[in-house]
Amino acid sequence: MKNLPPIVVHLLAALGCLVLLVLLTVATDPFTNLRIATVGYYLVAVAGLALLTGFNGQVSLGHGAFMFIGAYTVALLVKRVPSFPIWADLLLATVAGGIAGLLAGAAAARLRGPYLAGATLALAVGLPAVAQRFPDLFAGSNGLSFTVNSQPAALAGVPPTRWQAWIVWLAVLLALVFLANLARGKLGRTLRAVRDDEVAASLAGVHVGRTKILAFLVSSACGGLAGGLQAFLLGTAAPGSFTVALSLSLLAALVLGGLGSLWGALWGALALVYFQVWTDDLADLLDLRTDISDNLPLALYGVVLIVIVLAFPAGIQGGLRKVWVRVRRPNPSQSPSQRGET
Template identity: 50%
Template structure:
């Protein structure tokens, strides 16, 4: 239970209580100006500055990309939102979910209805769709709070199979578009960007902004008292309960946060594709999201980025290989899932902690090699 008493991430509590840091703490970073140390010591600011820099660099990079690659960047950013929420749920709190594809469908349909039927502005529609998905996540999390392991996976698997099929229900088909889906009114780029600004680049910028916001907030939450309590529950639920941690409440909170991230990713996916249809959220999507989280590294937000890149680029690469080898259409349709499974098995054998874990171990070896005497 050392994580619940860790003092490295509690610097915000000292600031909010109005107390001042002792001189020893202030002198721990002599290279910083005195007026800048309190601001940089805040967890949110430490995550916000790199996130803002990364957003600027990525938006500049998209300006040099063709429209198809801009769409790939937008899709990667949408998956980053969903996979990051899933890696927090599974990696930090220890809950296995196979239903995040269905939660993405809730966010997609919610955002699409707010944009198309109510003509709400895009930011308001995305926030509202995320809130609706968070509410659904609260219901699912409350029902699954006492389930663990395969029982929780089975319950969420049922959600992944049944929830997208509600669009075909006769009382909802007129509202949700049935099998053909709901056409989403995608807002055009602002006039200030010019009359010929590419729509794909504008969508990539929106998705990148949302992905960076999600990563910054989740990174701050993971280093907070709530994040340390999630880790304690993951490591030993009984010991966490004996330590006074509200296990059930925090398990539901983890599901709500993860569902909100998935809903935002689904809303962005509907905006990028201009469609919210049941066929876009099959069971394979939920399995792919979990595969991306495991492949990148459970509990690592950087791993969520690597896993999302793999989710978008691997099907494209397999399509190129299938065309080059003149494979049949039926074989080509199942090739991405087979390749995902093969990559997942190989990654578990070679680097069981995911891509991020392998990179961390490599960096440690390089640092140890530099420090070793010649």
């Protein structure tokens, strides 16, 4: 494995993960299949944000807007061009998100810190209002509902949530393979150089503005794909699903999992989905009032986020890496023979 090119290693790992996910969905009920697929599209959104914020140092509070673009792209294509296969709809949703990110990145290339965060926050606030402004096209606050009739013939008889979860995770794993290779390649090193010191990177010949725009493009394309996958899975695209709270939740999930790691994006996506489930179960167990149970997920999520950041400033993945290093580090008080050395 060590002698194989990174892309081959990543593809083999993705194939292994896909097999495990297929087995997991077969062994679980349709509702669990839906949750597994939900983790998938949140994962690709948080992973794209990790590239932008963790690898390049640009803070975005508006990634829900790119998910909005991807979701409505899929919804409009399914309703108006039903002959398109779902893979083409998802590809166009990714392209639409990337174009929006290219424009946003070009506008924000000279901004940094709170100014960049404010500009992206304005995007998250303003873009969902487009659905209200053009109700004939976007169906207003009710959103667009549709049915995806693109089940592959080879999967005939497979429950809808199961094969849809497979499609979602196939797209997610392909996106992750792309991001993993990008992060390990020349572009990944360039992104980190700009993050660490823009002046030094510029003196080394890096075009800082172009690098920032490219990071925005790739990250927003992931957001567009995530939104498209959500619309494909749920059969609806409504502005209420893409509020500012979603953008903030994606950033919080990234911080919780670990800023500079795609593994951290996985832990963050799991937290986004299962914290709601666990807190709902806890509220039912404690028989809490409705107003308390509605706010319990947000309160507990905030507490856990604070605890994780205080205990592991690099997030869950950083904490796991630190534990792994300590486990592997030999005890200096032991003799070489006790440590298994010769």
